[in-house]
Amino acid sequence: MAGLLMAAGPATQAAESQHRAIPSYCANAKSSGLPLPTSLPQDDYESRLKAFVKDRRYVNLGWCVDKETAGNLVRDTGPFIDGVYYGTHPAVRVYYSPEAMAWITGNRESPMPDGAIIVKEMFPPPAARYEGLSEDEVVDKLSNWTVMVRDAAGAKDGWYWAEFSRSGDQAHNEPLVHLNYPDAGFGQYCVRCHASAKHQSTFSTTRNIKGFPGEPIRYRVDDSWREGAVAAPHVHEPKNTQRGSHRMAGHGLSEFGKAPPRLGSPNPEFIALFSPGRFPKDAPLQLLPKETGDRVVAPGKGKPGFVTSDQCMSCHGGLNSQGLSGPNLFIALSPEYGDGYNLSHYGEWRWSPMGLAGRDPIFHAQLDSEISLLEKQFSSDPEKGKTYVRHLENLCFSCHAPMGQRQLSRDAETLDLDPLFKREYLFLTEDHRDDPYYKYGALGRDGVSCALCHSARSDKFASADIGKLRAYLTEVTTGRLPRGELGEIYGPLKEDDIAAEPMKNALGLTPKHDPFIKSSRLCGSCHTVNLPNVDQPIPPDQRTMLDDLPNDALFRPFKHTIEQATYLEWLNSAYQDEYPEFNKTPQHAQSCQGCHMPEGFTSADGKIHVQRLQGRIASVQDHTHPEADHLVEADGINVRYREEGISRHKFRGLNATLLMMFEQFNGMLGVRKDDFMTGAKGLSQALEGYVQQARDNTVDLEVQAAFDGANSLTVDVDVTNKAGHRFPSGVGFRRAFLELLVVEDGVDGERTLWSSGRTNTVGAIVDGDGNVLPTEFFDRDADGKEQYQPHHEVISRQDQVQIYEELIQDTKGDFTTSFIRRHKHVKDNRLLPLGWQLRGPFPDRYAELEYYIEATHPGQDAIRDPDYTDGKGRDRIRYEISLPEGTDPDKVSVRATLFYQSIPPYWLRQRFETAPHMPATQRLYYIASHLNLDGTLLEDWKLRLASVTAKPSR
Incomplete structure (x- = not known):
């Protein structure tokens, strides 16, 4: 088996770097005539590309195509053995635009020209099914397409990716909210494999193309696919074939819940207790934009910035498959796809309060109250009140929408932008992509996301010196996490132990080692919160602690108190590990990460126990995959198997009420309930973890x-x-x-x-x-x-x-x-x-x-x-x-x-009494009054x- 999965050797790749003539049958091929994706709105371009592909116009334009082998027009992308397919795609036939062919046959180290297109026609595997079939018979079996359109301005990897089904489109007709993963766009999960290509994120090779010498890449295929094969095991087929073998390779597609504008009857006892007369009965509810719009990719040009978690999900989202690359960081409970525990970095973070911070309906109702009280306080001077509201929003979102708030602050230094983050940016939907603040809203909705913590580093606030502790508490807390160098991303692994090339190619980020990622001070930035008392100014002659206050000048003249002190509480305990010489009980010493990012897993029912997670911290195409030309050298893409050192990203406390709200009102709050990469029931499994946390820890x-x-x-x-x-x-x-x-x-x-x-x-x-x-x-x-x-x-x-x-x-x-x-x-x-x-x-x-x-x-x-x-x-x-x-x-x-x-x-009643006229409070009242907790962990x-x-x- 190992020999079947090895990549092509250097000699093959070197030979292909020579310039070659384009075969006569496609030498006069015509371009697609499509505009570049960045020149049109997303929906407009997607519909044009879809029509182009479904009409198979590339055939009439005379594009080069994969060669026929042994009477078969279709080729495999991996072996098919014992009922399991190991392909990176289903069986395929690939067409190449003239721009793509000019690059493939020329200097592969040069940029791929914009407008180049590669179209993969995809068929249920293996290719042996199609031996001897005519062109029309093969086309009749065509199930779907994946498409690559070159547009270097769109994203760092330079491609617009798309997938279209022949049998029907993914449903776009839900009356309220559409939560399926997008069919097309920049920064798609396709880069999980394509980022391992040596040049321009493509493995295209002339030996697969008709008219060029050499045998195409072939893989072993046994007879287990044949109907009636002796002792053939059950072939695991995906429930939804719209994503073909992407599903087999670890890409799930789920049915997602949605909440109608009004749902059932409210709880009468809740209504009686919480003053229902304050709320208009038929007021429209403010919905959070769907998470498919939370997409900010690495820019094609210019300085790198924060990217949203879906750009990390591809490689760090776990895999659940019986075929290629899986399972990885996934504990399967049965052969049923998605039945199991997704313990990957993205999979558990997604359903933590950190992953939901930007959409948290409890936080938003609290912010409503703060704004309402400020407006009342400054009713005689509304403009002054607006100023305080603007600064307060910016302060609050430094922890609840930190990537959007910080990226805006940084960009405003060079662009004509207001540096203060507004909550209204979170409600800029995909229809507002031309708004200059849309990107910041998308980053903000992504919560306390991957790129935030992994871009933090600090030499200045090292733990060894108590004097530096005071500097840390003065300068870094209240959501002022120090950011490292642009273009770098930080983790706990040493540089010589990191497969860096895929991340460089996909996101333009170089992974680096930095110990700050394992320090409790990383967490303390947002879990030590020093806030002003806005109705208690400090007399000028008593302002002796201004150096210790947050750096928003508007709030500095007020008395401050520490509203949240979790880091300080840990520091003043037997668990602190930053100053071991002062800890009299070192056997208890443990960082925040030690508790909230454990390496082991035990299911809530106790039936599954894993002392240490094992696997690969990232899933990329490497030399364990089926043979492919033009891969990055092995050292740059080999993500080694780890028997220890994999920390879970569960970040769990006890706020199960928040998750229950997302469980029952995910459509209103704009999120999926299931995990895209694995199909696992991520939200419900997170709720199981809260039971365990409450009971055991x-x-x-x-x-x-x-x-x-x-x-x-x-x-x-x-x-x-x-x-x-x-x-x-x-x-x-x-x-x-x-x-x-x-x-x-x-x-x-x-x-x-x-x-x-x-x-x-x-x-x-x-x-x-x-x-x-x-x-x-x-x-x-x-x-x-x-x-x-x-x-x-x-x-x-x-x-x-x-x-x-x-x-x-x-x-x-x-x-x-x-x-x-x-x-x-x-x-x-x-x-x-x-x-x-x-x-x-x-x-x-x-x-x-x-x-x-x-x-x-x-x-x-x-x-x-x-x-x-x-x-x-x-x-x-x-x-x-x-x-x-x-x-x-x-x-x-x-x-x-x-x-x-x-x-x-009492907290709920104060929200409902303070700001019943404001949309986030009305949304929380609706959710809370309709929340069904009977028979749940929160009965x-x-x-x-x-x-x-x-x-x-x-």
Whole structure:
């Protein structure tokens, strides 16, 4: 088999570099007459090219064509053995335009002329099916075409790629949204193989072309394809043949869900709780543009910039096939195509909150509220208000649409562009490609994408010097990730261990080694967020910390607080590995990547366990593929098989609510639910991973219960944080809460005797009678004071609940979820990590880092709780419970459960009350009110983390 897959040797390639005469039968071939792709709108050019190809006009124009061999007009592109086809394409017959032929027969090192076209007619493999058939009989079997049109201005690889089916087009008639992968365009996944060509991304060779000497490339084909072949195994055929053997080679095509403008009936309990009268019933919903428009390719000319993830997907998206190149970074569960786990870099990143950051409906509703509050604050000076809104949008999108925001900022230095990123750019669809800001919107919708992190590097902020830590916190956090050299891309592998040529050819990027990619400071850029309190300016004579504030001059005169401190929490824990000499428990040291990018995999049901992923980190055409001429030398394209060192890109926390919204409203939010390259159910598998994360990696619970008398029960619950930072962490409105139930077994089942922390079906915490607690929405008491749950050490009533959360008040003294009105910390009892210290990891340097270390401190109640602050990452709560008279102690059990809510009810209500007139809020209200969580991991709007049941002692 190995001999069948080897490429042509240097002698063959050298011989073909000589100039040759074009054969007489096609010497007078005519050009296509088509304009260049860059000269027309995408849809216009695609329709013209499609008509040209489907009418087979290239035949009438007299183009050169592949030679006939042994009475067969069709040739294979790989072996067919034991029922499996190993071709890079299906069986083909290729036609070459006169411009292409001039290059093929001339100097291959010169640029291919624009307008050159190569058309592959494709047939179900193997070619042996067509032996002895006439021209008309062969054409009758033609299933589809792939086409290459040379236009060097369109992309770095220089080609417009297209695929058209003869039997019918891919459906373009969905009433709301079309989410299939595009049939044509620049930067298509075809470069996965073609980037390995030595010149101009084509392997075209004269020995395959009619009229030239030499035998065409041939491959072994056995008889297993024949009907009735003895002991022939089942031939795996793709469900959808529109992509032919591309499907066999690891390119999937899925049926994608879509959401109609209005879907079913809303949840009546949700409606009752969240003020439905604020929202117009028939208002049109704002849809996110479909992800097929999130395409920014490497430019054909000029300086390289950010590219979207679909440009990385081709090589780093995993493969699922029984034939060529697969499976790779894919665990197949059955022969059914797409049935399995796609563990590739792109495949898991796609369904992480990072991959969805630009489309996140929760974030967009938060931004609506911030804008609405700013407009109200500056109602007497609307122009000033607009200025603050513009700067705030730009600041927020430095983390949520970072490639668009940063590329725009860079381009505005030399182009006539406004450097501040606007949210409206995200809604520029493919119909707005001529808008100068379209590209930035497409980059922005792609979220915290591949090219962002892999373009970051930093020598200046190396970890070894504490002084450099302060510089890092001052200059890099709040979404200011340092960017490396243009034209370079960075990863953890050494340069002599990287197959660099495909990436250079496809994207104009040279992969380099840089250790910063493995540093937690890479993550800390967006997970240490220092924001202004816009209604609390600092008097000029007190502005002593301006050097530590974000670099937007408009916000510098305001008091700032650290809204998100995940990196700092990790730094002040037993897990930090940047300063090992200060870590007293080095056995726990682990970077952010160590937890969120593991090398192993275990399925949620525990049936599949892989200690370390093995495979190739990229899938390109190399010397393990079928024979082809004009490949790059082996060292430049050989992606070696790795038995260790492959890190998953799952980036998973606990925001399962976000993924559930994308699961049920993917059409409204503009994304596929399945993976294109492998066909895997990527979104639903990511949700399975959240169950696993919650169960295995978040908290431990211990319960001890004892009767003090006939009806008096004492319960101690220990909650231990297993995360490498506070829990919850991230944005401040996340919360976790303890539900404690005392139940009695009876003839008719279990009866609840006492409870703390139960919820209704929409996640609001209720008392023993089922009434929503006044603390859930900060209802005011008789004195007009907003009520909340403090940090409890002892709980004795059913309206008392231990909630781990951060609560903030604004300058008016009202509880707020605004990120830019964080005046006063009223409560912060989020569970501290193991190894937390009051003066931080460097007590002798505390004064130098005080502003940042204080961001890891608990609030005023929790800091006085000795077991909470002892550095063991735990909290103990005592429940003192009086049970009803006549309770049988032998039938009593105690059940403690910790639940998590990424968006608590009070956060939702503040969104709906603050900006009901704004489109992202209306979209979130519609999604949330129609979200069906029955029977899911988020039933009753809460995620279960851990649960323990105990029998009380007597």
